[in-house]
Amino acid sequence: MAVTIKKVGVIGSGQMGNGIAHVAALAGFDVVLNDISDERLKSAMATINGHLSRQVAKQHITEDARKKALARITSAETLDGLADCDLVIETAVEKEEVKRKIFHELCAVLKPEAIVATNSSSISITRLAASTDRPEKFIGIHFMNPVPAMELVELIRGIATDDSTFETAKEFVGKVGKQIAVSEDFPAFIVNRILLPMINEAIYTLYEGVGNVEAIDAAMKLGAHHPMGPLELADFIGLDTCLSIMQVLHEGLADSKYRPCPLLVKYVEAGWLGRKTQRGFYDYRGDKPVPTR
Numbered sequence: 001m002a003v004t005i006k007k008v009g010v011i012g013s014g015q016m017g018n019g020i021a022h023v024a025a026l027a028g029f030d031v032v033l034n035d036i037s038d039e040r041l042k043s044a045m046a047t048i049n050g051h052l053s054r055q056v057a058k059q060h061i062t063e064d065a066r067k068k069a070l071a072r073i074t075s076a077e078t079l080d081g082l083a084d085c086d087l088v089i090e091t092a093v094e095k096e097e098v099k100r101k102i103f104h105e106l107c108a109v110l111k112p113e114a115i116v117a118t119n120s121s122s123i124s125i126t127r128l129a130a131s132t133d134r135p136e137k138f139i140g141i142h143f144m145n146p147v148p149a150m151e152l153v154e155l156i157r158g159i160a161t162d163d164s165t166f167e168t169a170k171e172f173v174g175k176v177g178k179q180i181a182v183s184e185d186f187p188a189f190i191v192n193r194i195l196l197p198m199i200n201e202a203i204y205t206l207y208e209g210v211g212n213v214e215a216i217d218a219a220m221k222l223g224a225h226h227p228m229g230p231l232e233l234a235d236f237i238g239l240d241t242c243l244s245i246m247q248v249l250h251e252g253l254a255d256s257k258y259r260p261c262p263l264l265v266k267y268v269e270a271g272w273l274g275r276k277t278q279r280g281f282y283d284y285r286g287d288k289p290v291p292t293r
């Protein structure tokens with residue numbers, strides 16, 4: 001039987017954390033947004049307000065809904081602030097050791113009946129669940145980017161996830177207006193098992209000189225009707241996240257077809273992580289994006 005969720009904690013206020021807080025608050029949930037830096041939290045609130053205002057301008061929501069949604073979001077610099085949440089969704093960086101540490105610290109303060117979820121793009125739900133004190137109340141709730149615009153959420157059960165947790169997560173996702181696809185707990189689940197090898201292949205296409213950035217993106221936008229070219233999309237997702245997902249696929253499935261492209265590795269090593277650092281396959285520091293190769 002599903003449990004009633006009223007208060008939702010979100011750990012990590014990057015692009016995904018912002019988006020999840022946005023849609024949850026708009027759906028009427030009280031939201032506590034956590035990050036390690038106060039500056040990050042302030043900029044997250046400004047971003048959420050900006051996106052809500054755009055929805056008002058497009059007459060998709062009312063000004064009253066914007067104000068009420070913003071008022072439902074509070075921020076917390078430490079995990080103590082999430083202690084009385086009914087559901088906590090972790091959406092910090094795609095690094096297993098970071099997530100494990102967060103879950104360990106979270107479970108020490110979180111009420112025992114609360115559900116813990118991860119928005120991980122690729123990491124084993126069963127393994128992450130094992131770093132909590134409640135594997136039966138742990139689940140993957142994987143939103144897509146940008147959260148307010150994308151219709152899908154993947155739900156992934158770990159080996160121990162119980163039916164009540166699954167039903168509660170399903171109900172929550174329905175209330176925030178998204179549809180679900182259920183995935184088994186395999187590396188990168190469904191969407192990223194398919195999408196990331198395509199992006200990695202686009203980077204190999206660039207690396208091998210088959211085409212430049214503009215040609216590759218134009219080819220897939222105009223030739224396959226993708227809304228964004230694969231390199232533009234990689235920059236949008238974050239090249240660090242793309243690399244982490246490819247590493248999880250490569251290690252988890254032990255197949256050389258998932259080998260991360262050395263050029264992707266090089267960009268990440270340079271700190272060129274895409275839009276979030278203003279430089280990736282495009283340079284975003286000017287008026288319009290300029291290809292970097």
Ligand SMILES: CC(=O)CC(=O)SCCNC(=O)CCNC(=O)[C@H](O)C(C)(C)COP(=O)(O)OP(=O)(O)OC[C@H]1O[C@@H](n2cnc3c(N)ncnc32)[C@H](O)[C@@H]1OP(=O)(O)O
Pocket residue numbers: 051054055058060120121143144145146147148149150191192195227228233237241
């Ligand atoms: C890595 C993972 O683990 C999984 C993933 O998420 S993989 C990534 C999946 N996402 C994609 O593949 C995105 C592909 N791109 C697209 O679908 C489109 O380019 C897009 C939806 C991002 C933008 O579409 P568009 O038609 O060019 O722009 P636009 O009309 O301005 O935006 C459409 C909607 O998205 C919203 N939107 C666009 N960018 C946004 C952003 N960064 N944040 C929040 N909302 C955004 C707009 O507000 C608009 O919302 P409304 O429908 O309420 O008006």
Ligand SMILES: NC(=O)C1=CN([C@@H]2O[C@H](COP(=O)(O)OP(=O)(O)OC[C@H]3O[C@@H](n4cnc5c(N)ncnc54)[C@H](OP(=O)(O)O)[C@@H]3O)[C@@H](O)[C@H]2O)C=CC1
Pocket residue numbers: 011012013014015016017034035036037040091092093094095098102119120121122142143144145236237238241276
């Ligand atoms: N980008 C995408 O398209 C998608 C990403 N995801 C997944 O969502 C998660 C977040 O991705 P995304 O939002 O893009 O990443 P971002 O880099 O935009 O944001 C991550 C945020 O988490 C913060 N953070 C890091 N460590 C901690 C911590 N210990 N406690 C609290 N906050 C922390 C970061 O702070 P700081 O920068 O200061 O380190 C940053 O603000 C990842 O697991 C990713 O795989 C899922 C779907 C789509």
